[in-house]
Amino acid sequence: MSAELDPAKILRVERLVSAPRPLVFEAFSDARHLDAWWGPDGFTNDTHEMEFSVGGLWRYTMIGPDGKHWPNWIRYTEISPPSRIVYDHGGEMGEPAHFIGIVALEERGNKTMVSLTLVFPTAEARNATLKFGAVDGGRQTLAKLDVYVQKRAA
Numbered sequence: 001m002s003a004e005l006d007p008a009k010i011l012r013v014e015r016l017v018s019a020p021r022p023l024v025f026e027a028f029s030d031a032r033h034l035d036a037w038w039g040p041d042g043f044t045n046d047t048h049e050m051e052f053s054v055g056g057l058w059r060y061t062m063i064g065p066d067g068k069h070w071p072n073w074i075r076y077t078e079i080s081p082p083s084r085i086v087y088d089h090g091g092e093m094g095e096p097a098h099f100i101g102i103v104a105l106e107e108r109g110n111k112t113m114v115s116l117t118l119v120f121p122t123a124e125a126r127n128a129t130l131k132f133g134a135v136d137g138g139r140q141t142l143a144k145l146d147v148y149v150q151k152r153a154a
Contacts, residue, residue: 009120011130012115015142027148028085038141040136041140043064043065048061054076100119102118
């Protein structure tokens with residue numbers, strides 16, 4: 001486990017979200033929610049299939065502000081409601097995962113601390129992702145989550 005959490009191989013973004021943890025967890029569990037907020041600013045999603053269960057698959061296309069289509073898949077490896085989701089994340093179906101994603105949700109009163117950690121197989125893979133703006137994109141994604149769950153909580 002310590003090799004997986006080598007700081008040279010991980011990216012982490014966090015945000016205190018202004019909604020209770022069960023509502024935040026729900027926003028990760030259904031394509032209609034995820035399609036409303038998942039991804040950096042200017043990106044939209046088109047979900048092709050989603051089964052939110054251990055071993056289940058979320059297959060979707062992210063569409064960039066320039067119209068470019070980015071295929072993605074997520075295979076869930078751990079789901080512990082309402083506090084943790086772990087998944088493998090790749091691009092094209094049939095290719096290996098690019099990284100492991102870990103979503104941790106921690107209660108903070110009536111708010112939720114959301115931590116998104118990406119664990120890469122190598123420091124080089126992490127660094128290549130950094131060059132594409134992954135940290136800013138992750139922050140933007142969590143900001144969109146915050147806005148989305150606040151509207152749902154109202």
